[in-house]
Amino acid sequence: MRRFPRGRRTAIAATVLTLALAVTTGAQATAAPDDRAPAAEAVRQYEVGDVATADARTALARTGTAIDEVRSSSVVITADEAHAERLADLGYELTALTTPTERGGPITAAAPGDYHTYGEALAAVAEAEAAYPDLVSSQVIGQSHEGRDIVAVKVSANVAVDEDEPEVLFTHNQHAREHLTVEMALYTLGELTSQYGTDPEITALLDSREVWLIPSVNPDGKVYDQESGSFRSWRKNRQPNAGSSSTGTDLNRNWAYEWGCCGGSSGSPGSETYRGAAPESGPETTVVADFVRGRAVGGEQQITAHIDFHTYGELVLWPYGFTYADTAAGLTADDAAAFEALGTAMADSNGYTPQQSSDLYITDGTINDWLWADQGIFSFTFEMYPTSSGGGGFYPPGDVIDRETGRNREAVLTLLSYADCAYRAAGLEGEYCAA
Structure with a gap:
């Protein structure tokens, strides 16, 4: 997993591209979240750290971010590379999550035909x-x-x-x-x-x-x-x-x-x-x-x-x-x-x-x-x-x-x-x- 440091924007593009290419080879391949992004750009899930209260989650949501999952002191979001970079610029710490396809184990990734x-x-x-x-x-x-x-x-x-x-x-x-x-x-x-x-x-x-x-x-x-x-x-x-x-x-x-x-x-x-x-x-x-x-x-x-x-x-x-x-x-x-x-x-x-x-x-x-x-x-x-x-x-x-x-x-x-x-x-x- 790759962690995006608070307030930094180093190597994000290369990291996300590498992870995105890995995703597109599996059953959960995804496309861009809106039509502004190139067709080849994938979205993926990230854990956003140090978001532990309703107020903090609301502040994150007010950036236009959809929150997928609430954890005890963090949340999970779905974002493309550009949105991940914007959040990093705002000081949020993002960690790209692996998909079931990437990590293997007992959970098999769904296919559309399921x-x-x-x-x-x-x-x-x-x-x-x-x-x-x-x-x-x-x-x-x-x-x-x-x-x-x-x-x-x-x-x-x-x-x-x-x-x-x-x-x-x-x-x-x-x-x-x-x-x-x-x-x-x-x-x-x-x-x-x-x-x-x-x-x-x-x-x-x-x-x-x-x-x-x-x-x-x-x-x-x-x-x-x-x-x-x-x-x-x-x-x-x-x-x-x-x-x-x-x-x-x-x-x-x-x-x-x-x-x-x-x-x-x-x-x-x-x-x-x-x-x-x-x-x-x-x-x-x-x-x-x-x-x-x-x-x-x-x-x-x-x-x-x-x-x-x-x-x-x-x-x-x-x-x-x-x-x-x-x-x-x-x-x-x-x-x-x-x-x-x-x-x-x-x-x-x-x-x-x-x-x-x-x-x-x-x-x-x-x-x-x-x-x-x-x-x-x-x-x-x-x-x-x-x-x-x-x-x-x-x-x-x-x-x-x-x-x-x-x-x-x-x-x-x-x-x-x-x-x-x-x-x-x-x-x-x-x-x-x-x-």
Whole structure:
């Protein structure tokens, strides 16, 4: 491993080039993080030392850096050579990390073929709809920038009828390279359908709930990251940015609540956390937001609970992300207690770490904050397997997919069980839950 000294910029280009060439020979080969960089330049992960607090992590994020992983006194980021040099110039100490391919050992690097492609995921949805017509229906709710369908899948007993039941939304793949989340959507769909009528808990839940799955919020980014033959470590969507040669908006900084308010996103189009030109400027964000707004019937939002699946870190997160405060406008002490109790209950079932989002670092314009503050939906983020880059980072090997999607079975059912009134998780049913 090569360490980039604080405040120095010596031999960085040669070191990164050598490491990049090593990466491109393995299954996790990656391309440049935005279109300004030469096609041959690779991105890779670095450990950034002496970043031990939420304030320090937020300061790093405010440089336009996307933080992949939080460690006890450091973080892991993905960067190209130019961004690594900029951080070194700012005084950060970077250590280039080896990939599973480079270091060998028991973790086998993933290949793009380990995961369903966008087309294969849609085919799996169609198969489920054909096999379980009384339980599953799907609809195209809009298109991505490049014209790909964004599909919402409904799972419920008596699926053809819009019943007056609590609705739960699961979203996946806002960030292009997080392919394990699409596998999570397909696992949930498969488990709910195959176990209905057999598993008493699932049967009771689907008799009294309506479940919505959006397997890929960012299909253009998924296709770009996965279907060239090697992974590109692409995060954003594929929308061009006016006046810039850089491509893409970070969809999870593009939501219309406290957008760009607090240094939790970047205004630079080349940044991994670029928030877009305006709230909901990403067409994919607008498609999902319009779908959610459309679930308000008679002025009452039918969706009561939500999980946005990401990788990686094994975390359960809840609002707010834009402030360190436990309570803020629209988030009372009782609301915070319900978030913490329900988030902890889900984490108890899957072994993840539960915490408020801003305990990591400040983010703004996120789906969780918008869904709660604007729509009153108890919204969580799950950062899935692994805990660290050592387990494969954004690209864990295919042989862990079944284990790591199934690991969230009980957490998903827990959220469904509390969808009628999340405050029950905190013992507040007397104040908030109808008899």
